[in-house]
Amino acid sequence: MVTYFVACFYYYLSKNWNTDEDRADGNTFLQKFGFDGEDYYYYLLSICYYVSTTINIIGYGELTPKSDIEKVFIIFLMFTG
Numbered sequence: 233m234v235t236y237f238v239a240c241f242y243y244y245l246s247k248n249w250n251t252d253e254d255r256a257d258g259n260t261f262l263q264k265f266g267f268d269g270e271d272y273y274y275y276l277l278s279i280c281y282y283v284s285t286t287i288n289i290i291g292y293g294e295l296t297p298k299s300d301i302e303k304v305f306i307i308f309l310m311f312t313g
């Protein structure tokens with residue numbers, strides 16, 4: 233349940249809190265990994281996977297934060313996880 237809510241917040245953060253420059257350059261998590269045009273359930277599952285690997289300190293590395301605000305959030309998430 234925690235993973236779901238954190239994943240929803242991360243999606244919101246990546247979609248709305250990135251700078252216009254990051255969005256224009258395609259430098260967001262959603263744009264880099266093609267989650268901005270996919271089916272909602274597909275990217276929700278993928279982001280839940282990403283958040284759970286980060287919280288559990290596994291971090292496989294195939295999905296990584298791209299913009300500065302996303303990196304700050306993931307650093308916070310790693311410390312709280």
